[in-house]
Structures are given as structure tokens and as C-alpha cells.
Amino acid sequence: MARVLLFGRLSDVAGWRDRQIDSPFLSALRAKLTAEDAALGEALGGKGVQVALDQVIVRGDAALNPATEVAFLPPMSGG
Amino acid sequence: MARVLLFGRLSDVAGWRDRQIDSPFLSALRAKLTAEDAALGEALGGKGVQVALDQVIVRGDAALNPATEVAFLPPMSGG
């Protein structure tokens, strides 16, 4: 049960911004979200979208534990 | 009776900062001040000392009328 957070336009695409989702790997989580909502899947793979696990930016796949906070971050616009 | 103002170190040299002095020309005023106080005369002719008549910087000699404000301005240091 990772905690998944969507920021910026991603939460507009998905219609939610904060959900608990059960998934052992980041890759599996992406697949699950894409299967459920193709538009969101495409947006998550869009140019410049980064992933943070427990507030640290990661690249590639990673194992998730039940308490992991997974944040999908579109390009940051500055304030 | 021009009104003579001294600024910065000039008033320290002279021991005054604001006096009424009768003089028809700036050159005559300078001669009068120098005759009275040689140290002040030297300081007034020092490097970078400017003269303002009625708050306008002038070079060379000028006629003074009784209401003229004559200010001797040492190099400005900024704030």
C-alpha cells in the first residue's frame, strides 16, 4: 500500500491527487495506473515528469514498501 | 551681504558654517576669506572643492547679490 501523490496537471488528468495503492515495485505501480486510466498512464510517462520516493528523486525502477510515498512531479514551473 | 555656507571639513577648518559676508564678486569673497583665515583660504582652493550659487554649481568668477547663497562643497563622499 504505497501512498501515491500527483502534482500539477497530473491530478487534473487523474481526477485525484492522493491515493493508497498496493504495488511491490514502481514499474508495477505505473502498469496498474495505466491499465486503470490510459490518459494518466500517458501523462505519467510524459516529458520531464519525475518520480520521488519518500521525497527523493529516483530514476528507473525501485521496490516499494507499504509506507513508501510515491510522488509524480511534472516539470516544475517555479513560483 | 551674501550668505556663505561651508560643508564637511571646511566648517571644521573655519570654525563656522554659516555667515553673512559683504562682497560683490565670488573672487572678492574668496580673497576676503583668505585674508581673514589663511588655512580656510587654502582649504577653499583645495582639490575637488566646488562652489554652488543659490544651489547651482558654478565655475570661475560670478557676481553676487546681497541675497545670493554661496556654498563651498568639498568632494562629496556619498552616504
Next chain:
Amino acid sequence: MSVRLTFETFDPGALLTAFSQGRAETGAVATFTGIARAEAGATIALELEAYPGFTEAQIGKTADGARVRFGLDDLLILHRIGKIAPGEPVVFVATAARHRRHAFEACDFLMDYLKSRAPFWKKEHGPDGARWIEPRDQDHADLKRWEEETTT
């Protein structure tokens, strides 16, 4: 050094009053206040989203780098998040240094970073609805000024 986010409007002057107290050895305090522009009615509100914790930590890293690079005595960053009405302050940066050049440069540098790369997501609410704003080329050009200075 303080980096904070707030959902509430704030008074830049009150922050400057507090920040400039007791600085008898500092000499120089520079500030910048960014104010939400009305754009003559084109913008009804600006909305800024942050990732709480992450956003402060990322800004804090850059702020700490600026503190060292410019030899600052202190700095303060307060950034609005949530919906911001035209005329309200969006961001306030204050820098304290012994010499004014360092205070100015650090403030300028921090603003370039905050406006271009800080972890915010920005939405403009206008008369025709809302849209997300992507980073502007000018912002990246502004930030590049500081990179060039480091390498040359």
C-alpha cells in the same frame, strides 16, 4: 536562515522589520517582493501548488548554497502557496551581508531560482478558465547567468 511556505497573505514590510533588527555588523539588507499581477483583468487568480516538505527542502538546499557562495550573514524566504489574488505578495526574499554587492547578488540569484526551478506548479485562473503554466525560456536564461559565472 529560514525557508517557509504559507497559505495566508503576508506583509513584506513586517518581515523586513524583523529581519533588519539587530544587524549592527551586517551593513546590507536586500529584499525582493514578487506581487501577483492583475494583467489588466487577464488573471483572476494565481494558484501555486507545492509538495510540502520536499519543496522547502529543495529550496533550502539552494538557499544554503547561496548563503555560502555569497557569504551571507542570513537569509529569509517566504513563499505563498494556494490561490493568490492580484496585488497580493507571492514571494519575499531577504538577504543580509556585510557588503551590498553580495546582498544584491544573492537576492537576485535566489529569485531567479525560485521563479524558474523551485518545486512549484503554477496555474493561472483567467476569465476563460484555468491553465497550468510551463517554465518560461526567460526564466531559464535568467538562471543560466549564474551558471556561466561559476564556470568562467
Next chain:
Amino acid sequence: MSVRLTFETFDPGALLTAFSQGRAETGAVATFTGIARAEAGATIALELEAYPGFTEAQIGKTADGARVRFGLDDLLILHRIGKIAPGEPVVFVATAARHRRHAFEACDFLMDYLKSRAPFWKKEHGPDGARWIEPRDQDHADLKRWEEETTT
């Protein structure tokens, strides 16, 4: 646009509060506060002499030039005169513009002018007595930055 001298100490924050009000089309407000430094006891007080009327008028000419050159919406300069204790503000400059680069540059330019060429005469009172301060080379170098920009 406002250029004023004061014999009394003042609160830079209160000036910023007033200056940043009602600026829904401005976007950017930069400020600089110069504070009298204690220099670890070497300076007991700073004393600044102005030529009332002349000093404000001369500063006003440069300020008006800056307003046009940097496209400012507004600017404010308040300068202390008389005896100033360490830790007290000496000068406050605020600039308002649509874009932050212009606000920063104008504020920086005005400070370079005020610190190097504005019509003040400066005396430092230290433990060994008082001495008049001549313009520093660094101040002239600072000001030269702006001249070069004009001619190139």
C-alpha cells in the same frame, strides 16, 4: 517618486509596507537597506551632513534618470542625516517595476550612486576622535559599471 532626508531613525519595514500597497500591476519590488556598522567598536557613530534642498534635488535628478532608464513604476529613497548609531538604518531605497530584473538593477544603480557621489559629507566618530571620510575607490568602480553599460 519620493526622495527624502531625515534626522530621525526609521523602520525600513514600515516603508516597504506602504510602498508595496496597491501594486497589482507592478509585479516586482526590490529594496535595499544600508545599516550603520559597528565595526566591532571601531565606529561609535557615523555623521552625515547634507546641503538641504541641494542634496534632495541632486539625488532627485539621478532618481528621475533611473526611473526612465529602468522603466520604473515608482521609487522611494529615504536617507538619514546627522549622527547615526551602529545598527541604525542609514539609507532605504525601494524600486517598483513590472519585471524583477529592472527593479533589481535600478535599486543597485541608485545605491551605487548614493554611496559614491550623492552630496553628503561623512564623518566617522571612533574611540580616537572623528575624521572626515573621502570617497572610496571601490565606490567609483561600482558606479563605473553603469557608465560602461551606457556606452557599449
